Amino acid sequence: xxxLWVLVWAVVAGAGAFSLGGIALWRHEPVNxxxxxxxxxxxxxxxxxxxxxxxxxxxxxxxxxxxxxxERLRNGHDFEPTDKWIVFGHHFAAIAGPGPLVGPVLAxxxxxxxxxxxxxxxxVLGGAVQDFLILFASMRxxxxxxxxxxxxxxxxxxxxxxxxxxxxxxMILLAVVAxxxxxxxxxxxxATFTIAATMPIAVIMGLYLxxxxxxxxxxxxxxxxxxxxxxxxAGQWVAESPALAPxxxxxxxxxxxxxxxxxxxxxxxxVWLLLAPRDYLSTFVKxxxxxxxxxxxxxxRPDLKLPALTRFVDGTGPIFAGKVFPFCFITIAxxxxxxxxxxxxxxxxxxxxxxxxxxxxxxxxxxxxxxFVAIMAMIAACVLQPGVYFAVNAPAGIxxxxxxxxVATITSWGFPVTAAQMASLAKxxxxxxxxxxxxxxxxxxxxxxxxxxxxxxxxxxxxxxxHFAIMFEALFILTIIDAGTRVGRFMLxxxxxxxARPLGxxxxxxxxxxxxxxxxxxxxxxxxxxxxxPLGGINSLWPLFGIANQLLAAIALCVGTTxxxxxxxxxxLWITAAPLAWLVTVTFAxxxxxxxxxxxxxxxxxxxxxxxxxxRLHPSAATGTLIFNAxxxxxxxxxxxxxxxxxxxxxxxxxxxxxxxxxxxxVAESPFVISQLQMEES
Amino acid sequence: xxxxxxxLQLLRELADENAYARHLKARAVPHSPEExxxxxxxxxxxxxxxxxxx
Numbered sequence: 001x002x003x004l005w006v007l008v009w010a011v012v013a014g015a016g017a018f019s020l021g022g023i024a025l026w027r028h029e030p031v032n033x034x035x036x037x038x039x040x041x042x043x044x045x046x047x048x049x050x051x052x053x054x055x056x057x058x059x060x061x062x063x064x065x066x067x068x069x070x071e072r073l074r075n076g077h078d079f080e081p082t083d084k085w086i087v088f089g090h091h092f093a094a095i096a097g098p099g100p101l102v103g104p105v106l107a108x109x110x111x112x113x114x115x116x117x118x119x120x121x122x123x124v125l126g127g128a129v130q131d132f133l134i135l136f137a138s139m140r141x142x143x144x145x146x147x148x149x150x151x152x153x154x155x156x157x158x159x160x161x162x163x164x165x166x167x168x169x170x171m172i173l174l175a176v177v178a179x180x181x182x183x184x185x186x187x188x189x190x191a192t193f194t195i196a197a198t199m200p201i202a203v204i205m206g207l208y209l210x211x212x213x214x215x216x217x218x219x220x221x222x223x224x225x226x227x228x229x230x231x232x233x234a235g236q237w238v239a240e241s242p243a244l245a246p247x248x249x250x251x252x253x254x255x256x257x258x259x260x261x262x263x264x265x266x267x268x269x270x271v272w273l274l275l276a277p278r279d280y281l282s283t284f285v286k287x288x289x290x291x292x293x294x295x296x297x298x299x300x301r302p303d304l305k306l307p308a309l310t311r312f313v314d315g316t317g318p319i320f321a322g323k324v325f326p327f328c329f330i331t332i333a334x335x336x337x338x339x340x341x342x343x344x345x346x347x348x349x350x351x352x353x354x355x356x357x358x359x360x361x362x363x364x365x366x367x368x369x370x371x372f373v374a375i376m377a378m379i380a381a382c383v384l385q386p387g388v389y390f391a392v393n394a395p396a397g398i399x400x401x402x403x404x405x406x407v408a409t410i411t412s413w414g415f416p417v418t419a420a421q422m423a424s425l426a427k428x429x430x431x432x433x434x435x436x437x438x439x440x441x442x443x444x445x446x447x448x449x450x451x452x453x454x455x456x457x458x459x460x461x462x463x464x465x466x467h468f469a470i471m472f473e474a475l476f477i478l479t480i481i482d483a484g485t486r487v488g489r490f491m492l493x494x495x496x497x498x499x500a501r502p503l504g505x506x507x508x509x510x511x512x513x514x515x516x517x518x519x520x521x522x523x524x525x526x527x528x529x530x531x532x533x534p535l536g537g538i539n540s541l542w543p544l545f546g547i548a549n550q551l552l553a554a555i556a557l558c559v560g561t562t563x564x565x566x567x568x569x570x571x572x573l574w575i576t577a578a579p580l581a582w583l584v585t586v587t588f589a590x591x592x593x594x595x596x597x598x599x600x601x602x603x604x605x606x607x608x609x610x611x612x613x614x615x616r617l618h619p620s621a622a623t624g625t626l627i628f629n630a631x632x633x634x635x636x637x638x639x640x641x642x643x644x645x646x647x648x649x650x651x652x653x654x655x656x657x658x659x660x661x662x663x664x665x666x667v668a669e670s671p672f673v674i675s676q677l678q679m680e681e682s
Numbered sequence: 683x684x685x686x687x688x689x690l691q692l693l694r695e696l697a698d699e700n701a702y703a704r705h706l707k708a709r710a711v712p713h714s715p716e717e718x719x720x721x722x723x724x725x726x727x728x729x730x731x732x733x734x735x736x
Contacts, residue, residue, distance in 0.1 A: 076708035077701065078728065089692040099736040166733070173736050214718035217697035271726045272719075279734075283696050333736075340735045347732055483734045490731055549736065 009049065016042025020120070023308070024113060030303040033379045036112070037297065040120050040375045044368040047124040052132065052364040059564065059572045060136050062356040067675040069143045070352055079143070081354030081677060084361060091349045092366040093283050095131070095341045096290070098177055098441075098477050099334025099549070100374035105381040105440035106542060107331040108389065109319045111309040112382045114328045116375065122329070122336025123371030126579035130553055131341045132363035133560040133576065138346035139353055140669040146346045146556060152668050153562045154647070154654050161647040162555050166343070167491060168640060169548040173340075174263070174484045175526030176541040177477045182255045182531060183439035183538070184470050189248040190239035190430050192255070194467055195474045196248065197231035198278065199262070205277035217280055224281045228475075232467050236430055252531045259481065260524040266482030267489050267516040275482045282476040289448075289472045293376050296451040306382040306389060311414065318394035319438070320539045321601035326589040330546030335374020337579065339552025341367065342559075354677060380447030381440075387417025388425065388434075392443040395536030396436040406435050430463035438536040445469035488519035529629045532622070540604070540633055543594055547637060550587045551644040554580060558651040565658050566667045584648065591641045595634045604634035698725055 001009075019039035023031055056062045073079040082090075107115040138144055144152070147166070151159025185192045205224045213219060238244045250258070266274050315323035320331065334340070345363060353359055381389060390410045391399070399406040403419040410417050426434045429449060434442065449465035457465070490506065492515045497504015503511045530537025557580040564572050597603030600610040608630035615623045657663025694700045705721045706713060 076704040077725070080701070080704060082695065083688070083691065085688055086692050086695045090695055093696055095735045097734065097736045170733055177736070210719065210722075211715070214715040214722075215699065215702055215713060217699050218693055221697065271730050272722055275730060276722075276726050280697055284693070287696075338736065340733075343733060344735050480734045480736065483730055486730050487733045545736075 009046065012042050013046045016046055020117075023116065027308065030305065031112075031308070032301055032303050033297055033383065034301045036116055036304075036375055036379060039116075040372055043120050043124060044372065047128070048360075048365060048368060051124065052128070052360050055129065055132065055364075055575065056357065056360045059568070059575060060133075060356075060359075062136070062359060064355045064357050064678050065675055066356055067673040067677070068139055068353050068356060069350060069670070070354055071675060071677050072670075072673055073142065073351075078348065078351045080352060082352040084354070084358040087349060087352045087354075087358065087362050088366055089287070090352065091344065091362050092369055093287060094344045094348065095334075095338075095366060096286060096370055096373060097334065097340075097480060098180065098473060099338060099340075100370055101377045101444055101473065102180060102440040102542075103332040103546070104335055104374045104378040105444045106319055106393070106538070107328050108306055108378060108381040109310060109312050109317045109393070110324050110328055111307050111313070112304055112378055113308040114313070114324050115332055115378055118329055118332055119335045119371055119374045119378065122332075123367055123374075126553075126582070127335075127337035127341070127371065128364040128367035129575060129579060130337060130339075130556050130560065131345045131367045132359065133563070134342040134556050135345040135350055135353075135359050135363035137560065137563050138350040139356065139359055142670050143351040144346060146342050146559065149346065149559050149563075150555065150647070153559055153566075153665075154651055157650045158555075158558070158647050161643050161650075162552075165548070165552050165555060165640070165643050167488070168636070168643075169340070169545075169552055170484050170488055171522050172526060172541065172545045172548050172636070174481055174488075174523035175530065176538070176545045177480055178256070178259050178263075178523070178527045179530040179537050179541060180439040180441050181259060181474050181477050182252050182527070183437055183536070184441040184445070184474060185250070185255050186252045186437075187249060187433065188239075188431055188470075189245040190235040190463075190467055191470045191474075192248040192250055193238040193244075194228075194231050194235040194471050195478070197234070198228060198281075198471070198475060198478075199274070201227045201231065202274050202278040202281070205281065206273040209277060210272055220277065221280050221284050224277065225285065228281070228285075228471065229468075232464060232471060235467060236463065239430055253528075256524075256527050256531045259478075260520055260527065262478070263481050263485045263524070264516050264520045267485040267520065268512055271486070275479070275486070278475070279479045279483070282479045285472055286476050289469075290373055290376075293380070293448060293451065294372075296448075296455045297376060297379055300451050300454045302379070302383040302451065302454075304379065304382040305384060306386050310386075315599075315602070318390060318398045320543060321599070322543070322590070322593060326586040326593070327543065329586045330543055330550055330590045332374065333546050333549040333553075335371050335377070337550070337553050337583065339549050339554070339556055341370075342552065342556035355675075377444060380444055380451060383447050383450055384443060385417065385421075386415040387411065388422065388446070389443055390415050391417050391422055392434050392437050392446065393440070394436060395438050395534070395539065397534035397536065399436065401436075403433075403435055428459065428462045429466035431466075436536070438538045440538070441470065441473045445473065485516065485519050485523070488522070489515045492519060529632075532625065533629075534626075540630075543590065544633060544637060547587050547591050547594070548640055550583055551640055554583045554587065554644055555647050557583065558647055562651060562654060562658075563667070565655055566665055570659070584644075587644070588641065591637050594637050595641075604630045604637065608634070698722075701725060 070081040147162045150162040209220045313324040399409040448469040452465040453462045560576040600607040608627045611627045
């Protein structure tokens with residue numbers, strides 16, 4: 001590297017450190033969002049240039065002369081050498097879900113600082129390393145999945161544990177994202193109509209693609225997008241119509257039941273009819289909105305209204321209870337480190353990579369971009385007035401159901417807000433009320449609408465942009481729900497097939513319907529639990545999801561550590577061992593507190609005891625259900641802890657054997673084959 | 683210009699249109715509604731046997 005480049009990188013690293021220091025220490029005036037952007041961009045650039053390159057060259061020894069699975073096993077379907085940037089976009093579209101958007105919005109209750117630092121540092125040292133390493137390991141093993149690698153590298157126990165953890169995570173993931181949609185749509189005729197309209201639109205797209213214009217997916221998605229925009233505009237008319245508005249103004253329970261029925265139908269119907277066209281559309285909308293949000297933030301450069309740290313770092317937060325450590329680190333999973341990414345990194349992506357060196361930009365780089373999306377979500381939440389942010393996100397069970405009570409409680413916390421201010425804001429976005437719209441989606445939509453409206457359209461379009469943002473979030477959440485239910489159904493049918501063969505046939509309708517019903521009942525139960533929860537459900541379900549997701553990351557890092565140990569012994573172990581140690585500490589601390597904390601706001605068992613005491617005074621069936629649910633959540637959390645403790649203990653046994661030399665485990669890579677593609681190029 | 687082409691290729695990849703073109707080429711068959719449905723059934727069955735990321 002020449003002197004000029006040394007200077008350039010010194011400036012980039014210096015700008016990153018200066019911006020990061022600035023947002024951490026500056027307290028005298030509002031911090032502009034551009035500081036967060038500069039801090040994140042410079043840290044990512046420096047990490048990508050130096051840390052990712054170090055791992056690629058020294059640790060993985062990526063070699064473009066070695067044929068990748070895409071070349072060796074090329075079949076025109078899954079295995080296909082593909083342009084680096086196309087794989088990058090494909091991988092990013094696959095890993096980007098609602099997690100990096102919702103998590104930072106919820107964690108903003110601590111202020112912008114803890115979440116921002118975790119998103120940047122967590123991604124650079126943990127999340128991106130995990131994604132990169134699992135992608136590398138899978139690429140060197142013919143595109144094997146995380147479960148297969150866990151079984152081969154660690155043992156049968158490791159493989160089974162990974163599978164069981166994935167099933168449990170899916171159950172809680174589907175419930176929590178469905179709850180986010182329910183809370184965004186409840187009482188909103190405009191939003192409910194728009195989302196309901198996406199279903200016939202998806203069916204029209206499915207028929208268009210199947211019979212009218214087969215193969216024209218881009219054309220069909222463009223038609224679908226225009227129809228969705230028309231549905232947003234029509235949603236305003238519906239909301240203002242005295243005859244139609246009541247039909248689409250639904251309560252949380254009615255919406256939850258509608259989503260459960262939808263999940264069942266989508267899982268049982270042919271994929272081409274509803275699921276696939278919706279998925280195509282949501283992927284394009286998702287990528288477009290991410291670009292729009294980045295441009296909007298750069299154009300508007302809004303000040304952050306939330307402070308760097310709020311009083312709720314002490315654990316008394318209204319959105320979810322628990323101190324900044326460990327709860328900030330499980331609330332933000334996908335923007336910093338997400339176990340689910342390891343399933344994508346060992347899924348389609350390793351089968352598309354044409355040169356080994358591309359794994360760096362695809363694995364490490366995509367995660368940095370996802371982290372940047374999380375930073376943008378944090379900005380969108382923090383541009384709201386703190387009083388407004390808490391009025392939208394705090395559950396009625398804490399601040400009170402009446403607007404006067406809610407604003408009095410929130411103002412008493414030091415975040416002034418008035419009922420008139422909230423009413424005016426609700427009117428601007430075409431909603432009846434914005435109080436206690438928990439789940440993160442409405443406050444994110446408010447922040448995005450503010451940024452988009454300032455970029456173009458002004459106040460007149462705030463309502464449109466708010467509902468556009470709600471549509472964008474709900475669209476890909478519903479895609480996760482129907483795809484997840486379907487995958488759960490396959491897994492269940494696979495298991496049931498061992499008991500009775502017809503049950504395992506995915507074309508046998510009674511088996512399909514029965515298995516779909518069981519899976520939907522599983523996540524539907526948790527969804528109903530969330531709807532009935534007086535504190536809004538997000539308070540208990542999101543931490544459970546965060547713990548589950550981070551525990552899956554711990555499993556992926558166990559696999560990664562085993563691979564590094566087999567390749568280099570102790571030399572580079574710190575690369576995965578450091579984030580693994582941090583994740584294990586964070587998730588075990590969080591899970592332990594969620595089960596055993598004596599504070600009913602945090603500990604499930606303490607919550608059950610408190611409810612039991614209340615029930616002795618006023619017996620009711622509803623309280624009995626809440627007690628059962630609190631204990632069920634404690635058991636769920638406990639099962640997750642046992643699963644990860646098992647794989648950790650099994651990994652430690654394997655590592656000790658390798659280090660002592662009592663275990664001869666060769667690196668399980670596919671044999672080296674010279675790349676013909678590389679030879680043709682050179 | 684190159685960026686535009688790359689973007690279009692990315693969109694076509696995400697839309698499975700590139701995969702369909704490869705499918706036609708590998709089997710040396712022309713495009714037809716039946717062929718698209720055959721490709722689509724196989725492609726989507728594999729695609730939705732995997733969970734989507736959160």
